[in-house]
Amino acid sequence: MTEYLFSVHHDYSKPLFDSDADVQKMFRDTAAFNERAQEAGIYVFAGGLEEPSTATTVHVREGETLTTDGPFAEARERIGGFWVLNLPDLDTALEWAAQASAACQGPVEVRPFQGE
């Protein structure tokens, strides 16, 4: 079994959803996906994130702490939410990722955690 990070990448330079109904559908589909993952016994952790503008970046260099308002480095694409799922192999992970992408309406990056 391998633990994978499923991260959802959104383009925050434009509105994420066309309508409130779309947002509601995304929440419903994502909740249903979470339920399926829990029933399958693969669910470890998941969460949606606030806007990137709410982020603070901390970087300690040569003993000095630099604190910056906002995300690290400029980019249009930002992580909007993520799952940590425990799955037998990459093929299974890619199947679940397709369902996750459909539910949250965004591209999902699948990345393995380092082994212990």
Next chain:
Amino acid sequence: MAVDAAPDAPGGAHAHVARVFREESGKAVATLVRMLGDIDAAQEAVQDAFVRALEAWPRDGVPPNPAAWIITTARNRAIDVVRREATRESRYRGRAVIEGDDGTQADPASAVAEAIDQPVADDQLRLIFTCCHPALGMEARVALTLRLIAGLETRDIARAFLVPETTMAQRLTRAKRKIAAANIPYRVPSREELPARLDSALAVLYLVFNEGYAGTTDATRPDLAREAIRLTRTVHALLPEPETAGLLALMLLTEARRPARFDADGAVVLLADQDRTLWDGALIAEGQALMLDCVRRGRPGPYQVQAAIAAVHGDAARFEDTDWPQILALYDQLFALTPTAVVELNRAVALAEVRGPEAALALVDGLPLERYHLWHATRATLLDRLGRTADARAAFATAAELTENPAEREFLKGRAGH
């Protein structure tokens, strides 16, 4: 080859090891990956077995079944590794065989010993689909297949891709690292997954066959061509999709000409000059039967069209009997499916036969293929037919410089008047 005539002499045994490595290392690695669950460990075990062969065979003579000797030696080496790593609790402890489905641990050494008795027919297919996994970049897929399944050296693959050897070594390392870290499974895809996974596997097999048809550094590599055909047969038996049949037919119809492609001195003989009675009639018949079946199924694709072109050549008892209008029509169809400059170049050869060398040269001159030796060779042939001898010789000379295939280079140098 002269060295093979005396396999018991030290030099002969060396050459024997090299030949067995080319022919058998892919199969041995595939089986060892299943036993060890780790590509690097499998490669290491197989390489170690060949190093031992280099010591043992000149001393004791070449064993009656060299391939079995290699796999057994690699297996013994793998048992040592698994035993040592298991006590160290390393992540390379052969998870594929020593952990049962219920997570229980068998005795590692006996598990590896048992694993070799399992049917190995699917091992290469497993390794192909792992190497051709869509989660890997296309360049990585081809490189892995040529390295692991075809047993090519990293430097030869680097040369084929026109990149430095260190770049290719990094590409291979990164790809293997991803297979291990992302846990890309070592298995044949399910029936539902298979069609989507097939395209990239066929593309890789096609490239292996091409390396076997005309090697990067060898005149020809019959072993690779044979391997590509064997692997394509296996894939075709598992999933008889029209494009799989098309690729197999293309390989068979091309391979059929092998006996006529070189003369007694190993020099290249062009299609126009080949003794067609030397062509392998059985392979042609098999390829044409596959093509008939493809036509009946009515789902054409690029491999089927290329096979159809080869089949038209196979139908002509003499070069003069070739149905060039039919071949040109097929190239039109191929270009509609895959509009690439290389297809245009091949189409130009047919165009020269139907509409004359002038029209063909105009087409060839517009193609951005200055780094491709066959672009220069095709131009040279057309220039020659137009009576522009000096230009033709210069183009043949450039073509000769751009290929490292010794037989092609000799042929092109001869045409250049060197």
